[in-house]
Amino acid sequence: MEILVCNTPGSFSYEQAETPVAKPGHTLLKIKRIGICGTDLHAFEGTQPFFNYPRILGHELSGEIVETDAPGFVRGEAVTFVPYFNCGKCVACRNGKPNCCTSLKVSGVHIDGGMAEYLSVPSYSLVHGDGLSFDELALVEPLAIGAHGVRRADVHKDEFVLVVGAGPIGLGAMEFARIAGGKVIALDINDQRLAFCRERIGVEHTVNGLTEDVAQRLAEITNGDMPTVVIDATGNLRAINSAFAYLAHGGRYVLVGLQKGEIAFSHPEFHKREATLMSSRNATRADFEHVIHSMKNGLVDPKTYITHRVAFGQVKDEFESWLDPANGVIKAMVELG
Numbered sequence: 001m002e003i004l005v006c007n008t009p010g011s012f013s014y015e016q017a018e019t020p021v022a023k024p025g026h027t028l029l030k031i032k033r034i035g036i037c038g039t040d041l042h043a044f045e046g047t048q049p050f051f052n053y054p055r056i057l058g059h060e061l062s063g064e065i066v067e068t069d070a071p072g073f074v075r076g077e078a079v080t081f082v083p084y085f086n087c088g089k090c091v092a093c094r095n096g097k098p099n100c101c102t103s104l105k106v107s108g109v110h111i112d113g114g115m116a117e118y119l120s121v122p123s124y125s126l127v128h129g130d131g132l133s134f135d136e137l138a139l140v141e142p143l144a145i146g147a148h149g150v151r152r153a154d155v156h157k158d159e160f161v162l163v164v165g166a167g168p169i170g171l172g173a174m175e176f177a178r179i180a181g182g183k184v185i186a187l188d189i190n191d192q193r194l195a196f197c198r199e200r201i202g203v204e205h206t207v208n209g210l211t212e213d214v215a216q217r218l219a220e221i222t223n224g225d226m227p228t229v230v231i232d233a234t235g236n237l238r239a240i241n242s243a244f245a246y247l248a249h250g251g252r253y254v255l256v257g258l259q260k261g262e263i264a265f266s267h268p269e270f271h272k273r274e275a276t277l278m279s280s281r282n283a284t285r286a287d288f289e290h291v292i293h294s295m296k297n298g299l300v301d302p303k304t305y306i307t308h309r310v311a312f313g314q315v316k317d318e319f320e321s322w323l324d325p326a327n328g329v330i331k332a333m334v335e336l337g
């Protein structure tokens with residue numbers, strides 16, 4: 001089979017490899033779609049922390065079952081899978097949080113992923129496609145990241161939810177905050193992305209952090225209350241530190257975005273709010289199923305996300321162009337026959 005290997009930062013090559021054979025407890029998939037995400041772009045740029053090369057990228061995947069021993073799954077079925085492989089034994093796994101397993105292996109990050117014609121995955125990771133298309137199924141993982149953050153925040157009806165960062169992850173958080181009944185406010189520094197929020201996913205309130213007084217605008221929008229939930233989806237240290245000040249008294253702040261530095265905030269300001277700070281890592285099967293259910297019910301329209309589309313054979317040539325913000329990539333989707 002053909003595989004695409006990221007050999008070192010900036011270098012891809014197509015290679016031939018043995019088609020994997022499904023071992024017991026594993027399922028062989030014929031890959032149909034590969035969604036490209038920030039992690040893949042950073043791995044290619046060489047800016048993804050703790051990344052080893054060579055690596056086959058790709059973790060936003062959908063495919064068709066070639067061979068499986070998973071109960072209830074059949075050959076030919078369209079599926080996606082939860083690409084965070086867990087140990088099943090550690091404290092997190094024992095407590096129903098395999099998404100933050102102490103020895104988590106993410107497909108396409110820590111181990112080889114799906115930029116290949118076939119991939120063998122643990123059978124426990126499979127998720128039924130439920131009649132969705134391969135495009136839709138490849139978008140479940142990135143949307144589940146935002147859905148998980150919203151679940152961590154325990155968003156309830158009619159509360160204001162500020163989502164900082166309107167990239168694909170933030171957009172997912174906005175959609176699932178809305179589905180949970182929240183009143184969504186999008187904050188970004190990129191007008192093109194804020195326009196996308198308003199025009200494509202129906203976000204009512206958008207704020208540009210470069211050109212507007214953010215605290216004042218948030219106070220106006222929330223009648224002086226400020227948002228009871230803030231979700232960071234920038235991964236930008238300055239944005240993360242600033243947003244502590246946007247939180248309502250009694251509010252929750254969820255960090256979905258990720259960066260390498262140390263967060264700093266005023267303890268008295270945090271204390272006086274009796275605020276809650278949480279991180280949100282990956283997603284669980286329940287989030288995947290929630291996303292699939294929401295797609296089936298038309299609450300999220302995955303078509304809006306796909307801005308670029310290429311065949312597997314073109315990835316090597318096109319990949320670098322997706323790094324350029326001028327190309328307006330939200331989600332690039334790779335197709336295999």
Ligand SMILES: NC(=O)c1ccc[n+]([C@@H]2O[C@H](COP(=O)([O-])OP(=O)(O)OC[C@H]3O[C@@H](n4cnc5c(N)ncnc54)[C@H](O)[C@@H]3O)[C@@H](O)[C@H]2O)c1
Pocket residue numbers: 037038039145164165166167168169170187188189190193209233234235236238239255256257258259280281282283
């Ligand atoms: N929780 C998880 O498991 C998980 C999974 C995938 C990605 N992530 C993280 O989520 C974050 C977002 O991912 P993405 O792919 O959507 O990234 P992205 O780069 O496409 O989007 C980030 C957005 O933040 C905006 N931004 C940057 N600085 C800002 C600032 N100071 N104020 C306001 N907005 C600002 C950018 O304009 C951009 O639109 C990243 O940190 C990524 O590592 C987390």
Ligand SMILES: [Zn+2]
Pocket residue numbers: 036037038039059060142
């Ligand atoms: Zn991803």
Ligand SMILES: [Zn+2]
Pocket residue numbers: 086087088089090091092093094098101102103
């Ligand atoms: Zn574990």
